[in-house]
Amino acid sequence: MEVKFIKTNPTQNMTILVESLHTREMYNRMASSMMAYDHVFAEQVGFIESSESATAWARLQMMAGEFCGNATMSLAAVMAWKKNLQPGNRLEVPLEVSGANELLLCEVTAQQTGYLCKLDMPLPLSIHKKTINCRDVHVPTTIIRYPGIVHAVVHVPNFDSYSREMAQIIVKSPELLQGEAASGVMLYRRQSNEIEPLVYIPDTDTMIWERGCGSGTASLGACVANEIQRDIHMEIKQPGGMIEVWAQYQEDQMTGLAIQGHVDISAVGTAFV
Known part of the structure; x- marks a missing residue:
């Protein structure tokens, strides 16, 4: 064909x-x-x-x-x-x-x-904090749900083999993935404003460490804006380069979300x- x-x-x-x-x-x-x-x-x-x-x-x-x-x-x-x-x-x-x-x-x-x-x-359907059990280690995450996709933001000190193995377990976890067509884990180093994105597609059983993730960048921006309850603009480094994110907050709710790459x-x- x-x-x-x-x-x-x-x-x-x-x-x-x-x-x-x-x-x-x-x-x-x-x-x-x-x-x-x-x-x-x-x-x-x-x-x-x-x-x-x-x-x-x-x-x-x-x-x-x-x-x-x-x-x-x-x-x-x-x-x-x-x-x-x-x-x-x-x-x-x-x-x-x-x-x-x-x-x-x-x-x-x-x-x-x-x-x-x-x-x-x-805009996200919901943003909430949840601790996910990962081989008897309780990992704090922020879960951001959209129609058809869900992301978890996980703060890590380093992008090492332990963090990546943990992400590969979380991305398939039923506590994260609840019928969505795709899930992602964004390992986030706050000190360098940097993510390593992992994306999983259940239908094809495909798991990929992406070089750049637009929706994951948006999820991180939504997570940060939700924490501080105000507008944000961030430049997020990832393995393939930089993606920018903007989030607008008014009267205790998110009113806008955009990315640029x-x-x-x-x-x-x-x-x-």
Whole structure:
């Protein structure tokens, strides 16, 4: 089967966007094949569909129906590229995205190389602190739930083998994952404002240490804003680079959440699945 695709690089969270039309029943199998080292090779796969809303330019359906901030910014960058947006010019791209209940707006600015994308994120359904039992060690976490995805922020002194092993247990924990299409653990070093993101997709039993995580960055920003009960703007370092996050707080509740990152278009072609 021939599959038309675009490969993007949002903060090294390598993403495949499938342009050719296929049934959703095929998405998981196609994604698993294309993500493999001996194939196109990426950390995640999204599928470009026609939108139901007349306002949206397209719909992004992720491989397991989860929400993904980096893939959304990638699709917005692709739309800007197809419109031949020139360096210094800006474009607002409305999109339907799996895991989001409303249209999302992404502001894309063309640069000399690639695109700077600022995305309005869905607000969390809930933010709460929970201690998760991890091999008889009680680990304090902050759990941030969205439609279809859940993240746990875990403060660690270092990114070491013990912290990573702990994250791999927590990300599958029933105390965290309660029917969502995806879960994530954001190991967070407060002193360096740095995360190492781990993402798990139950449907494909896929666990990936991502180079960059947009929704995880948003979750960290939401966690910090919720703790201090005021607006925040943070630059979050991750293995693949920097992603910025903004959160707005008014009258004891979060009213806005946005992330910004850089997206390059790496390749366009045909894969065989």
